[in-house]
Amino acid sequence: MxxxxxxxxxxxxxxxxxxxxxxxxxxxxxxxxxxxxxxxxxxxxxxxxxxxxxxxxxxxxxxxxxxxxxxxxxxxxxxxxxxxxGGKRRLHRFISRRISPLQKKGTLIFPGCVIERSETLFKAGLEAVKSLVNDFGVIRNTCCGAPFLEEGNLALAAFALERISHIARNAKRLVTLCPSCAVTLKESAGRFGIKIPRVLFIGELLKPNYKKEKAKVFHFGGCVSEAMGWAEKIRTYLRDSGVDVVSSEKALCCGKGTRRKTKRTNKRLSDALLENLFSEFKKSGCEILLTDCPQCLVEIRRLKTNASLLFDFLSAKSTSE
Ligand code: SF4
Ligand code: SF4
Known part of the structure; x- marks a missing residue:
């Protein structure tokens, strides 16, 4: 265009x-x-x-x-x-390792670095995927390139994406557990002319016939999921499944984007955004804060809140594809 x-x-x-x-x-x-x-x-x-x-x-x-x-x-x-x-150089540990292509031809799961750092989230993610996809492989130790794009380092971002293209060259599709990874893989690879299989965020696989659950949750998709329209679909899916879902347009951002340890760090703004999200959650009267984004989860848990990741909440409850 x-x-x-x-x-x-x-x-x-x-x-x-x-x-x-x-x-x-x-x-x-x-x-x-x-x-x-x-x-x-x-x-x-x-x-x-x-x-x-x-x-x-x-x-x-x-x-x-x-x-x-x-x-x-x-x-x-x-x-x-x-x-x-602007921008500065920073080497990500995930992209400095040697790699070879995976043989799996169908679906490959792309957990993303936040999920990979937590054994609990990684296991929960795979459990959720098992209930949605029959057969899949997993790409480990990779980065989608978003941290480099954010820091203006296009060369390293392209390198990270080339690496994924190489690992996934036999696969039909990539399913990510993180909305930010999904958007980066979907859009940035094209920007650099790098070929990547079809990319889906796990939230896009949900289907509206899952077993009724009694729960009341405050759902904050996270900025990317909200912007892509996935969060709205996920709320519909949850409601169709019997979950009482509350959300607020005033819950804008968890503040993670400006808390990273880079020269962009703006702690005051980050704290203000997180407090605003927390206050919307408290006003809702819900006991669980549910988010689609692993980065938001890490940020929200700083408040010692009962926060859960979408696929963690759903694991073992969803129907098969
Ligand atoms: S902070 Fe503002 S300018 Fe930056 S991506 Fe979000 S909406 Fe766009
Ligand atoms: S929405 Fe923003 S980027 Fe688009 S035309 Fe208006 S001011 Fe410009």
Whole structure:
């Protein structure tokens, strides 16, 4: 698709959690796109740390992709801007190992690095997959490349994606346990011209005929799942399955995007976003906070809350494909 010009309508700005926190145009997708245009046109020089700091505040939550009348994906342009005007090198332990292609031809599960770090989540993820897919292989020790994209290191991101392309070259599809990995694999591989099998997030496999469960949950899909429309479908699925589901449009972001230990870290913003999510959860009167995103889970558990990951909650309850 051809590169389009932003018409500055502000639809992306009103849904941006960064803007909600700061209420300043500079901390909004529209403002950041304007800044990148100004940098490209040399109206602003990329020498000041302030310029980089603004771009690097983006939470990479994907919310701004929804509803743009000229179908721009602001986050991709912001990542590209960081690659050209900010960014730093960092080698991920997952991509420095030697690899060979897996022989499995059907479905490969891509757990993602957050799930792989937790034996409990990894096992729960595989249990959930077993109830949805008959036969599958698992890709271990890999990174989807998102951390490099966020830091503007396109070379390492492409390297990580090439690696997955190589491992999965015999497979028909990849099923990820993390919504962010799904979007990165779906979209960024294409951007770099790297061939990857069809990608699905595990939430996309759910079917509305699963056994009735009595439970009341507060569902926060996580920014990416909400932006991709998966969270809404998951809520419908849960309701059809007898679960009492509460959600809130005011629960915007867990704050993880700006808590990572990089130069982008903004602890005050991160704390404010997490507190806001927690207060929406408390208002709901629910006892369980359910999220689709493993990164959100890690963040939410910092509050010692009864939080659960979608597939952990569903494991052993879903029907077969
Ligand atoms: S990705 Fe999220 S934080 Fe970044 S500009 Fe878009 S809506 Fe705002
Ligand atoms: S990126 Fe799209 S939604 Fe955002 S201001 Fe520009 S035209 Fe409007």
């Amino acid at each position: 051809e590169e389009r010009d932003c018409i500055r309508c502000g639809k992306c700005t009103v849904v941006c959690p960064l803007y909600q926190a700061y209420r300043t145009e500079a901390m909004s997708p529209r403002g950041m796109l304007a800044l990148i245009d100004a940098l490209d046109e040399r109206m602003v020089l990329p020498t000041s740390n302030e310029v980089r700091r603004v771009l690097e505040n983006c939470l990479f939550c994907q919310r701004c992709r929804k509803g743009c009348p000229v179908r721009i994906k602001p986050m991709e342009r912001i990542m590209d801007g960081i690659a050209r005007y």
